Amino acid sequence: MxxxxxxxxxxxxxxxxxxxxxxxxxxxxxxxxxxxxxxxxxxxxxxxxxxxxxxxxxxxxxxxxxxxxxxxxxxxxxxxxxxxxxxxxxxxxxxxxxxxxxxxxxxxxxxxxxxxxxxxxxxxxxxxxxxxxxxxxxxxxxxxxxxxxxxxxxxxxxxxxxxxxxxxxxxxxxxxxxxxxxxxxxxxxxxxxxxxxVSDDEVGKLLRAGEGWLAGHPERELITQRYLKHQRSYIDDAATRLAEADGVPALAAEGPVTPEAADAAGPAAGDDRAPLNRVRAEVVLGILRELGARRVADLGCGPGALLRPLLDDRAYVEIVGTDVSAGALAVAAERLQLGRLSDAQQGRVRLLQSSVTYQDDRIAGLDAVVLMEVIEHIDPERHAAVERAVFVAARPAAVIVTTPNREYNELYPSLSAGAMRHPDHRFEWSRGEFRSWATGVAGRTGYSVEFRDVGDVDERRGSPTQLALFRREDA
Structure with missing residues (x-):
């Protein structure tokens, strides 16, 4: 061939x-x-x-x-x-x-x-x-x-x-x-x-290669079925994870329930607490309001789950969503219904294909930049490039970073020991490791940093999501 x-x-x-x-x-x-x-x-x-x-x-x-x-x-x-x-x-x-x-x-x-x-x-x-x-x-x-x-x-x-x-x-x-x-x-x-x-690692291969475009593809079901050789348990597992990536709560009818699915579906059957992905977004939005930010970028925005509430709030005069995947940005544009917005509304939003590891002057000088569940998808040897692109080149007044807390993983009964929450995660930090990284970045780039918990806090293991809020010291 x-x-x-x-x-x-x-x-x-x-x-x-x-x-x-x-x-x-x-x-x-x-x-x-x-x-x-x-x-x-x-x-x-x-x-x-x-x-x-x-x-x-x-x-x-x-x-x-x-x-x-x-x-x-x-x-x-x-x-x-x-x-x-x-x-x-x-x-x-x-x-x-x-x-x-x-x-x-x-x-x-x-x-x-x-x-x-x-x-x-x-x-x-x-x-x-x-x-x-x-x-x-x-x-x-x-x-x-x-x-x-x-x-x-x-x-x-x-x-x-x-x-x-x-x-x-x-x-x-x-x-x-x-x-x-x-x-x-x-x-x-x-x-x-x-x-x-085909074995169970095939689901991870599909999700990694399909990141940013498969979740919103109109033939998603056909692609998943054929790629996984019509193996029902694998198809259900993939469907659950893809539904979470597209912001649609769903659980597989068969097969394991992953922490990513739990994020979308809630902590347990009959529990009326909000799903973790929604709590995380609400916390980030609350911090943006606390900062008084009006010009905001969501780096690694995926299908645009955070962009929708930003667009609905007229306090934000400039909203930027970036992602390396053109497919993810197409899904985000559809979710935001950009084609149906007035010229004034469209003028508030920009969707840019861009990588968080490369300098991009189009996102420079904003009030705030968000990296929500992004850093763990980047190989550690590329973190210095992220630091240069975001904290040195773009240099917003504030940066919000969220990432999973590895110590909390043992509370997920379906997650085997040592496993990570998503097949594309390159690593997951403990609370100490996250604080060490964030403190180092702040000290090198002229930012202060504070840490907050996201989700229910376990006395020994902390919260499922950890958050760092960086503020530029000369802002």
């Missing part, structure tokens, strides 16, 4: 920095399914095309225990359709070969990595099981223009009709990391097949 990705723009060969693959070199990677080749058929200042070609090794698929599933069935290891689940295998290759690019990280070209860019993706022969317009239904809501051409079963015998394969072209202005994550999730969805045995 062959996938090509083309960028047209000034200094187009900068695509190599984003993919972390030198255009002047042919790259070869040994994978569990065979061998992947990355090369550049075109690489000049106006256009750069990167090609990923996958050579499948059916013998290795037999030898690898990872792909056998359960049972003996020796003959079934050799006589099966696994080598033809090419969409799933190509998704595995994308995830392995372009792992760093999928995170959106590029130290050499951070601005290019953080912003949408004109891209064209060619998928040479993709197995598609379902309606002819399935590719359009999956990719168009994500900002792609889709051209899908059915391939004949045999060119010499047109009367035999079309094959189950399509040549697909995607064109759009999309952040590269988002484009790769779209492919990673949707290629096996098109095929409705996977070449390996």
């Amino acid at each position: 062959l996938v090509t990705l083309t960028y047209t723009g000034p200094s187009a060969t900068d695509l190599g920095f984003l993919l972390h693959k030198n255009p002047e070199t042919a790259h070869v990677f040994d994978l569990s399914v065979g061998r992947a080749h990355v090369f550049y058929p075109v690489a000049d200042d106006a256009q750069c095309t990167a090609a990923l070609m996958l050579e499948i090794d059916p013998i290795e698929l037999v030898r690898s225990k990872r792909f056998r599933g359960s049972g003996d069935g020796t003959l079934a290891h050799y006589v099966n359709d696994r080598p033809y689940a090419s969409g799933s295998m190509m998704a595995t290759a994308v995830g392995a070969v372009f792992r760093t690019a999928m995170t959106g990280r590029s130290d050499a070209r951070p601005d290019l990595a953080a912003n949408p860019m004109p891209l064209a993706i060619e998928l040479s022969a993709v197995p598609v099981r379902g309606p002819v317009d399935l590719a359009a239904r999956l990719f168009e809501p994500l900002g792609w223009q889709v051209t899908a051409t059915e391939l004949p079963l045999d060119d010499a015998f047109p009367e035999w009709g079309p094959s189950p394969y399509q040549a697909i072209r995607l064109e759009g202005t999309v952040r590269l990391a988002d484009a790769l994550r779209h492919l990673y999730v949707l290629l096996p969805v098109l095929d409705d097949a996977k070449h390996y045995w």
Whole structure:
């Protein structure tokens, strides 16, 4: 299977920095399914095309225990359709070969990595099981223009009709990391097949790759079912977490109840206390009123849960929501009903695709900046970049940071020891660790800091969410 990705723009060969693959070199990677080749058929200042070609090794698929599933069935290891689940295998290759690019990280070209860019993706022969317009239904809501051409079963015998394969072209202005994550999730969805045995960690993979766009996708249910191979317990688990991400309270009918679901649904059945995610938002809004803030940014705003009450309060004259995901911002725009607002109301709101790890002059000098449940999604080695971007470059009068309290996790009976509350959390701080980080940031950047509890406080473990309020000392 062959996938090509083309960028047209000034200094187009900068695509190599984003993919972390030198255009002047042919790259070869040994994978569990065979061998992947990355090369550049075109690489000049106006256009750069990167090609990923996958050579499948059916013998290795037999030898690898990872792909056998359960049972003996020796003959079934050799006589099966696994080598033809090419969409799933190509998704595995994308995830392995372009792992760093999928995170959106590029130290050499951070601005290019953080912003949408004109891209064209060619998928040479993709197995598609379902309606002819399935590719359009999956990719168009994500900002792609889709051209899908059915391939004949045999060119010499047109009367035999079309094959189950399509040549697909995607064109759009999309952040590269988002484009790769779209492919990673949707290629096996098109095929409705996977070449390996699905286990419970598959839900985490789906949520990480689908962060910011899957929760609001109109085909969310189909994507979840196919990606998880129609395994009911996994589908219910994913549905619960996605509902929480979209701000819709929901619990799975089967399977475990996660702390993220408890945030949305409340502490316990029959308990009339407000859900933690609502309490957290109300506390943040209360602090913004306490500060007298009128110009506010929510960094990592996701689908816009905090933006809605800000827009409803006319005290806020400038409201900015930023996120790395164009899909999340599209959901936020729909939630805010921006297209139906008056010009005056629309003028109060800006939705910007931006990363909290990169300097962005568009959010500089505001009254307050909020990072609500954001810092734990960022690798610790990138925290210095967050500090520079928010506290040094943007330098608002106040910064509000909330994050989970790891010590409280043991009160969640469904959470195994040492596990974190969300599959995309890179870490979770204890109260001491959070205070140490926040105090250090304040001392280095000219802010004072105070700490507050969010949610019910346990005498020994503290509150489920911890909050730091930074105030600029010269404000």
